[in-house]
Amino acid sequence: MDSNGQYEQRIVWTVVDTGIGPLLLAATRDGLVNVVFHATGAVRGRALERLAARLGKEPVDAPGSPLLTEAIRQVEAYFAGRRHDFDLPLDWSLISGFNREVLRELASGVPYGSVVGYGDLAVRVGQSGAAQAVGTAMGANPLPVVVPCHRVVGSDGGIGGFGGGVDTKRQLLALEGVLPEPLF
Numbered sequence: 001m002d003s004n005g006q007y008e009q010r011i012v013w014t015v016v017d018t019g020i021g022p023l024l025l026a027a028t029r030d031g032l033v034n035v036v037f038h039a040t041g042a043v044r045g046r047a048l049e050r051l052a053a054r055l056g057k058e059p060v061d062a063p064g065s066p067l068l069t070e071a072i073r074q075v076e077a078y079f080a081g082r083r084h085d086f087d088l089p090l091d092w093s094l095i096s097g098f099n100r101e102v103l104r105e106l107a108s109g110v111p112y113g114s115v116v117g118y119g120d121l122a123v124r125v126g127q128s129g130a131a132q133a134v135g136t137a138m139g140a141n142p143l144p145v146v147v148p149c150h151r152v153v154g155s156d157g158g159i160g161g162f163g164g165g166v167d168t169k170r171q172l173l174a175l176e177g178v179l180p181e182p183l184f
Contacts, residue, residue, distance in 0.1 A: 011055055013048065014063035015039050016072045019079045019175070020168045023145065026051055026059055027067045031089030034142045037164035054094060075145070081175070084112035086146045099137040101125050107147045113176045117155040131155075139163055145172070 013026040024039035024047055025032065036047040048059050062068065070088065077083035092100055105124050110116045122130040138149040144164060150172040154160045162169035173179040
């Protein structure tokens with residue numbers, strides 16, 4: 001506890017191996033706060049530095065924390081095809097405003113095995129014509145996979161961009177049965 005008798009905000013993290021490579025999972029007492037793709041070496045180090053700078057505390061490697069243990073269980077079940085959605089508390093403190101509104105709609109309104117266009121998602125949050133802003137929100141998503149930005153695609157049928165790389169997006173969509181499995 002701190003001097004005011006309040007529990008200090010603590011950031012815990014771990015890395016879980018998945019079918020798309022290692023994911024860094026970070027949490028606060030409020031919930032899962034960050035998921036980072038390709039979390040080895042320098043990528044992991046930069047992600048932890050960004051978290052410390054944004055949240056004002058040094059992240060602690062704590063794979064045994066109850067929230068991270070449950071997050072690992074759910075992520076592993078998702079990649080094994082046994083889980084279609086996540087039931088974890090989320091800490092939205094790394095994102096705000098329009099971006100948070102769009103990501104919350106995505107998390108609650110675009111189920112496993114389906115996709116939505118950038119423009120359609122803009123309409124859902126009452127901002128028709130804001131497809132580019134939705135794309136920006138997807139790129140700013142601090143909780144990819146759990147908040148499924150991979151399910152947002154171009155209205156022209158194109159796959160769109162993805163912070164984890166287009167190949168990773170294809171793998172996630174194939175896992176969910178939206179795309180055929182890549183041949184090689």
